[in-house]
Every structure is written in structure tokens, then in C-alpha cells.
Amino acid sequence: MKKTYLSVALVCLLGGSMLFSSCIGSFSLTNKLLAWNKTVGNKFVNELVFFAFWVLPVYEVSALADVLVLNSIEFWSGSNPVAKGKKVIEGQEGRYLVECDGKGYTVTSETDGSVVRLDFDTSDRSWSYTIGEESHKIFAFVDDTHVSMPQPDGSYRTVELSDAGLYAYQQIATGSQFAMR
Secondary structure, three states: OHHHHHHHHHHHHHHHHHHHHOOOOOOHHHHHHHHHHHOOOOHHHHHHHHHHHHHOOHHHHHHHHHHHHHHHHHHHHOOOOOOOEEEEEEEOOEEEEEEEOOOEEEEEEOOOOOEEEEEEEOOOOEEEEEEOOEEEEEEEEEEOOEEEEEOOOOOEEEEEOOHHHHHHHHHHHHHHHHHHO
16 A cells, blocks of 8 residues: 555656646757667668667667656756767868757867856846857847847847847948948
């Protein structure tokens, strides 16, 4: 009888955590597993690994861990512990090493060794970049459809997150560049 109550309570707790958190999450563990599978070999080997991981419930277990544990941690703490890591990105100007620590990104150019740090500040919901000792705010979220963007004179302007809003901001930014020349 006692085991039944414990089982029911555990099922209700887990079900309630999924229903009331309203967090879709990034599913970092499952996405990393899928990304790893793409690097194993050609498309036939990838398909065999995918099928084997599906039959052996590796994908199911990783998705369940994401849903029940990792996405809940991400919702309550603001960062996913699995999202941390390193990745090399090929750009037009060369290769870049991007390191994620769960709070921001460090981008290092393999061409000249320059380093740029991108940080998210949860207190004012803003992104900023740091080069050397100098730090500048890129933008801050005002609400779900607006951001506060810096203008050339140092003031901030609220911009709607739409094609029209971004186009208007682009016109202000490029117009001021032409006026300065």
C-alpha cells in the first residue's frame, strides 16, 4: 500500500513538473547526440548508428533526460549544463573557436588570435560584447517583441522585432555612418 502511494506521488510530481513549467527547452543532450551521429561516417553508417540507437533506446533515454531533468534545470537556473562546450566554426574570414560556458560565449579567431566575449546579463536581459578590457551593450530585451538598441549618439532606441522594425533601425545606423563621412 505504501509503495502504491509513493509511485502515484512520484508520477504526479513528474507529470506536474512537465505540465506547469511551460519550458520547451533546448534539448541539448539529444541535439549533441544527433550531431555526433552526423560525424561518425557517411550517410549509410549514420543511418545504421541512428537505427541502432533507436532500437537500443539511446535516443529515447536522452530525450527523456532532456525533458525530465535538463530542461527543468534550464528553466529554473537559466542555463543548460549540457549546452556548455566548444565548437569550431568556418567563417568567411577564417576559423573560429567558440566556447560556451552556459552564461555566454568566447569567440577566438584562429587566424589572428583575437578574442571576443559575448555575455547575457539576466538582471536586465541584455547581451554585451567585450574586447580586451572594453565592454559594450549590444541590445536588451524590452519584452517579447521589442529590444532596446544603441544609437550612434550613445542613447538607446526601442526597436520592434519585425522586418519593418529592423529595417528602420538599419536605416538609422547606416544613415548616421554616411553623415559622419
